[in-house]
Amino acid sequence: MPPDPSSTSRAFSRRRALMLGGGALLGAVAGTSGVTLPAHARVAARGLARAFDAAAAKHGVPRDLLVAIGYAETRLNNYDEPSRTNGFGIMHLVKNSAHETLPEAAELTGRSESALKAEAGVNIDGAAAVLREYADDAGMSSGDRSDLGAWYPVVARYSGADESSVMRLYADAVYDALWTGVDKRGVVVDPTPVEPDRSGVASGPRILSSAVDYPGARWDSAHSSNYTSSNRPGSYPINYVVIHVMQGTYAGSISWFKNSSSNVSAHYCIRSSDGQITQMVRHSDIAWHAGNSYYNQRGIGIEHEGWFDEPEWYTEEMYRSSAALTRYICDQYGIPKTRDYIVGHNEVSSTPCPGQIWDWNKYIRYVNEDDEGEVVWDVVVDATSPDFSAGDSWDFSSWSDQKYGDEYGFNTPEPVSDPAWYSADLPQAGTYRIEAWYPANSGYNDRTPYVVAASGGNQSVHVNQRTGGGQWHRLGTFSFDGGYQQVVGVSRWTSGEGYVIADAVRISRLE
Incomplete structure (x- = not known):
């Protein structure tokens, strides 16, 4: 028989409700459309545009090309922290063992490295000086310098890559920005159909599809000193997929993994613009990506182009491409397609990667998307249901x-066994899809445990309830016996912070 709903407490605390609601109310006010930029932001935007104009005029570098490089590198963000490759500022001036545009810019402009790192205008001026130096080295005349397409080999050199295939990846991204145009932070470049002169940059070796573990990926090997040769899954089981964001560009990360002194690698890199995938380490080998030997040995690392705090990098194309790759890996090695096995870098090591913008709910939904059969029966159980x-x-x-529905349950996180349970009378044994619905708020838990009482034993799926509210989120597909039973519980036992929410679940039988 179903549990007696009268045993459930319905006591409602107005104080706690206000605590739950206050953050969302503030968010709604702050997010009101039509808000005018504050004066200091408008001044900063004008200053950035003027900095590009001034640097272009001073060094004889096309202004639109400078902007396109800055956009391809950082989306015109002057980040406070260096990139993974130790690059700084809007133009990503770099100082590492393989590439030194930062000290080059300091020598050419007479400005200190600290100023080039911190001040946007100085950073742009330094990059323009380096580009002009490269143009002079290439013997470009004043006529050549007025031709945007002729700058392609100079842009490729600015990438710092050693191999022509990676140089082309970088330069093509810059010229893509010229083609599509830029309108960012008060800086505008009209779409310009430039035909780049690629003749000065070799096309690189032909990439053999037989070298990759994932059909459709391109192969570009990391340097052998940046990963451990192994024989997985014989030497170690492959149990996890670890998600990363590069804090840099696609071409830059590929180049860095090929650098013998970087001591880092990942199995895959994925491009933001179109979801292109490059494999750099074989599944059988151990990439150095997690900062945790256990997860390195037992995981597949996937890097995504972009920066933690810039939403524009997180494209639908990249999410879907990555999800298809993760689905393939999970199917190949029998990895459950849940958040306990598809993890963020920050869950296994001390790092903010992949950042708060990464949409875990959408990603896990996409990973599980192709697992569905036809829904032949379903039921929704919410917090008001018997x-x-x-x-x-x-x-x-x-x-x-x-x-x-009319209301939802909430509780504080505590290391106690006190779940809220959703039960159902399942028509027969089989495969069921479980989905959760909840309201989202910044005060809710970022790691709420849903305990799925599957026939093979309980499985926990953690959900970030601070985002994605008011819609169904797939927890996964699971096997159940038939009959009346507890199907899903919302646990309070979590390391996450904020209220855990128990609203509704949908249980669907698949064939």
Whole structure:
């Protein structure tokens, strides 16, 4: 028989409801459309545009080319922290064992490296000086310098890559920005159909599809000193996929993994613009990506182009391409397609990677997308249903308009066994898809555990309830026996912070 719903506490605390709702109310006000940029932001935008104009005029480098390089490198962000390859500023002036545009810029401009790192205008001027130096080295005349297409070999050299295939990846990204145009942070480049002169940059070796583990990927090997040769899964089982964001560009990361002194690598790199995938380490070998030997030995590392705090890098193309790759890896090695096995770098090492912008709910949904059969039966259980049960410690709220039904449960995270359970009378044994619905708020838990009581034993799926509210989120597909049973629980036992929310689940039988 279903649990008696009268045993569930419905005591509602207005104080706790206000605590739950306050953050969302502030967010709604802050997100109101039509807000005018503050004066200091407008001044900064004008200053950035003027900095590009001044550097271009001073050094005889096309202004639109300078902007396109800055856009391809950082989306015109003057980041406070260096990139993975120790690059700085909007123009990503670099100082590492293989590439030294930062000290080159300091020598050419007479400005200190610290100023070139920190001041946007100085950084842009330094990059323009380096580009002009490269143009002079290439013997470009004043006529050549007025031709955007003729700068292609100079841009390729600015990448710092040793191999022509990687140089082309970088330069092509810059010229793509010229083709599509730029309108960012008050800096505008109109779309310009430039035909680059690639004759000065060799096309690189032909990439053999037989070299890759994932069909459709291109192969470009990391340097052999940056990973450990092995014989996985014989030597170690492959149990995890580890998600990273590069803090840099696609071409830059590929180049860095090929640098013998970088001591880092990943199995795959994925490009933001179109989801192109480059494999750099074979599955059988151990890439050095996790900062954790256990996860290095047992994981596949996937790097994604972009920076933690710039949403523009996180494209639909990259998400879908990466999800298809992860799905393939999980199917190949029997890895469950859940958040306990598809993890962020920050979950296995002390790092912010892949950052707060990464949309885990969408990503896991995409990873599981092709696993569906036809839905032949389903049921929704919410916090007002007689098939929902929770102990006296749980409170209930109707505050959020993202809720599924009339109200939802909430509780504080504690290391106790006190879950809220959703039960259902499953028509027969088989495969069921489990989805969760919840309201989202910055005060809710970023790692809420959903405990799926599958026939083979409980499986935990952690969900970030701070984002993606008011919609169904796939927890995965699981095997169940038939009959009435507890199907999914929301646990309080989590290392995450904020209230855990128990709203609704949808249980669907698949054939």
